Amino acid sequence: MVFMEAVYFLLGLAHVVILFASAIALAIFIVKRLTIAIFGVFTAKPKKPATPRQKIYTGPLTGPATVRLPKHFN
Helix, strand or coil, X not given: CHHHHHHHHHHHHHHHHHHHHHHHHHHHHHXXXXXXXXXXXXXXXXXXXXXXXXXXXXXXXXXXXEECCCHHHC
Protein backbone atom coordinates (compact mmCIF):
# COMPACT_ATOMS: atom_id res chain seq x y z
CA MET A 1 0.00 0.00 0.00
CA VAL A 2 2.81 2.39 0.83
CA PHE A 3 4.53 1.47 -2.41
CA MET A 4 1.48 2.50 -4.48
CA GLU A 5 1.25 5.82 -2.64
CA ALA A 6 4.91 6.49 -3.46
CA VAL A 7 4.29 5.67 -7.12
CA TYR A 8 1.29 8.01 -7.28
CA PHE A 9 3.30 10.74 -5.57
CA LEU A 10 6.13 10.36 -8.10
CA LEU A 11 3.69 10.40 -11.02
CA GLY A 12 2.06 13.57 -9.69
CA LEU A 13 5.47 15.14 -9.14
CA ALA A 14 6.48 14.26 -12.70
CA HIS A 15 3.33 15.93 -14.04
CA VAL A 16 4.06 19.10 -12.09
CA VAL A 17 7.67 19.17 -13.33
CA ILE A 18 6.52 18.71 -16.94
CA LEU A 19 3.89 21.44 -16.51
CA PHE A 20 6.44 23.96 -15.22
CA ALA A 21 9.00 22.99 -17.85
CA SER A 22 6.49 23.51 -20.66
CA ALA A 23 5.40 26.86 -19.18
CA ILE A 24 9.03 28.02 -19.03
CA ALA A 25 9.65 26.83 -22.61
CA LEU A 26 6.56 28.70 -23.82
CA ALA A 27 7.66 31.89 -22.04
CA ILE A 28 11.14 31.64 -23.60
CA PHE A 29 9.59 31.09 -27.04
CA ILE A 30 7.32 34.14 -26.70
CA VAL A 31 10.13 36.39 -25.45
CA LYS A 32 12.37 35.25 -28.29
CA ARG A 33 9.72 35.93 -30.94
CA LEU A 34 8.91 39.35 -29.49
CA THR A 35 12.59 40.26 -29.37
CA ILE A 36 13.07 39.27 -33.01
CA ALA A 37 9.94 41.19 -34.06
CA ILE A 38 10.89 44.36 -32.17
CA PHE A 39 14.49 44.18 -33.38
CA GLY A 40 13.23 43.70 -36.95
CA VAL A 41 10.99 46.79 -36.76
CA PHE A 42 13.81 49.08 -35.68
CA THR A 43 16.41 47.72 -38.09
CA ALA A 44 14.19 47.27 -41.14
CA LYS A 45 15.74 48.23 -44.47
CA PRO A 46 13.65 49.43 -47.38
CA LYS A 47 12.66 46.61 -49.68
CA LYS A 48 14.07 46.39 -53.17
CA PRO A 49 11.60 46.87 -56.00
CA ALA A 50 10.12 43.71 -57.41
CA THR A 51 11.85 42.13 -60.36
CA PRO A 52 9.95 41.98 -63.65
CA ARG A 53 7.59 39.06 -63.98
CA GLN A 54 8.85 35.93 -65.61
CA LYS A 55 6.83 34.06 -68.17
CA ILE A 56 6.65 30.30 -68.03
CA TYR A 57 6.61 28.41 -71.30
CA THR A 58 6.11 24.72 -71.76
CA GLY A 59 7.49 22.68 -74.58
CA PRO A 60 6.74 19.12 -75.66
CA LEU A 61 10.31 17.93 -75.11
CA THR A 62 11.70 20.10 -72.33
CA GLY A 63 8.68 20.58 -70.08
CA PRO A 64 8.15 23.83 -68.19
CA ALA A 65 10.87 26.45 -68.60
CA THR A 66 11.12 29.93 -67.11
CA VAL A 67 12.31 32.58 -69.53
CA ARG A 68 13.32 36.12 -68.55
CA LEU A 69 12.18 38.39 -71.32
CA PRO A 70 13.59 41.86 -72.06
CA LYS A 71 11.41 44.77 -70.89
CA HIS A 72 10.11 45.69 -74.35
CA PHE A 73 8.55 42.19 -74.74
CA ASN A 74 6.46 42.40 -71.53
